[in-house]
Amino acid sequence: MREALAGLTVRGRAFLAAGVTAIVCAIVLDQSTLSRVGVLLLALPLITVAVLSRNRYRLTLVRTVTPQLVAAGQPARVSLTLANDGIAPNGVLLLEDQVPYVLGTRPRFVAEGIGQGWRHSVTYQVRSDVRGRFEIGPMSVRIGDPFGLVELGRTFRTTVPLTVTPRTVALPQIPLGGAWTGSGDNRPRAFATGSAEDVTVREYRRGDDLRRVHWRSSARVGELMVRREEQPWQSRATLFLDNRVTAHRGQGIASSLEAAVSAAASIAVHLTRRGFAVRLVTATGEEPGSAWHLRGADLNAGPLLEALAVVQPVHQARLETGWLAEGAHGGLTVAVFGGVEPVDLPVLRRMQHHAASAMAVAVDVDAWVGAAPGAAATRLLGQQGWRAVALHPRDRLDAVWQELAHTSTHVSRGTARGAEREVV
Missing domain, CATH: 3.40.50.410 (von Willebrand factor, type A domain)
Incomplete structure (x- = not known):
């Protein structure tokens, strides 16, 4: 209730002030008709506060960014899906997604007619000429009544990252020295010791074809060994x-x-x-x-x-x-x-x-x-x-x-x- 009273808009506070003033004037001037008007003006925002404070709404938000890795100057699309999982209606929603200023202005939306099972989707684009990693969100929600007397604020906690990579230029093919450096399975072993079979097998790894198992080396080593396939150096x-x-x-x-x-x-x-x-x-x-x-x-x-x-x-x-x-x-x-x-x-x-x-x-x-x-x-x-x-x-x-x-x-x-x- 206290939060709802704090959420009174300027219009709601004006209604309260006008209602109190009308009631005071009605008492001083002994005008019963004016007192009824004052009670109506005073009761309307208070009833709205009571209704919104008892409204146990449940809003869910799903935010996706496509793609999450984009080059500088290229746009990315943000999709928002908002749903009402509560029982009671929630009035009018004022939505604002928090977006870093380098990605553009903060998008704002208005959603009305929010009842049980309500679902709404919206998309917008962001673009940055500056590289970096940015967080999109959280979204702030203002829930208001149809008369605009009370607004309650809520903020979702989730954010989605967007990485803006530097601009790139396609480069032509040129000779590059020092290209072939062996390592791992692609690096040939020396034939200084042992037979050729010893240097052309390796340990079995999950997913290897069993037809490549070298049984003689497996028996000697005590674990499954498979033949190496000829591969270019890395x-x-x-x-x-x-x-x-x-x-x-x-x-x-x-x-x-x-x-x-x-x-x-x-x-x-x-x-x-x-x-x-x-x-x-x-x-x-x-x-x-x-x-x-x-x-x-x-x-x-x-x-x-x-x-x-x-x-x-x-x-x-x-x-x-x-x-x-x-x-x-x-x-x-x-x-x-x-x-x-x-x-x-x-x-x-x-x-x-x-x-x-x-x-x-x-x-x-x-x-x-x-x-x-x-x-x-x-x-x-x-x-x-x-x-x-x-x-x-x-x-x-x-x-x-x-x-x-x-x-x-x-x-x-x-x-x-x-x-x-x-x-x-």
Whole structure:
């Protein structure tokens, strides 16, 4: 009852005030007709409060977002299904879904005629130009009477996540060195010891065809062993993204960091489609959930894009190198750098030494804030044995990626442009 009284609208409070005033005036002026009007004005909001306070309504909400993983600039559809599982009617519903401001305005709906077994569905679209992970909901509900005298507020607790991934660009096919790096079942074993049969069998796994069981090896080992099928070696690539605050310039979606994240996302999709098992490494080390063994052979870049969607700038002076000691030498390393300082050279040298092939896209951070384009990053990377090209604000990523195939380890596109400007 107390909650219902607190939910009186301006109209309901005006009715109460008018009713009390009419009754007082009727007593002073000795007008019985006016007193009856005052009682009616006073009783109407009080009766409405009593009815709504005793109304044991049960509202259920089902919210779905399709798809839950969407690229920046692409819309997603939110479907709402609201039902009344209570016995008594609930009057008029005023619905408002809580949506982060980057996804658009908060949708509002009005539902009337809500009786027992009532069910209503509605859809709306959200779209974001900013990458990230957002929560849609909860929904707030205002239950009112037909006269607009009382409104009661309720809020559902459930929310649904929506992940907005960076924009990606289709990249052309270029030669990638260090592609074939064996691991797991796909890695051939040495024939230094034992017979050929010993190196072409493995442990039985659930789902293996029993016709592949190698009984001689099974008897010798004491457990079921199956013959290996000839498979191509697994291609592995490390995608490195420098997300340090000191390595980038600009703010918001127009910053060099956002350009670097978009480039890394495009490269991740490209490598995955070419059959690489890709892991993501940032300035703080390997990103959780993007390890090679979680990629499998499904050629799905979704987990990588999800990790890139929530990458944030970090206040860190030096690059983390712990991930370099976790794996063996070899494989392809593709890095997306911002500004490169001399203090980073030892790490860059180690990264290049651990990779069979090291390629880099260096975002020209000076050009991103309106300064003259520079070639310091590509020059330093080339001196450390990297094949590097510069990415300027107006450059097309697919053209830069194509030019990376023709770049040597000592002469970079950024360096050539710098020398050209000096001649002019």
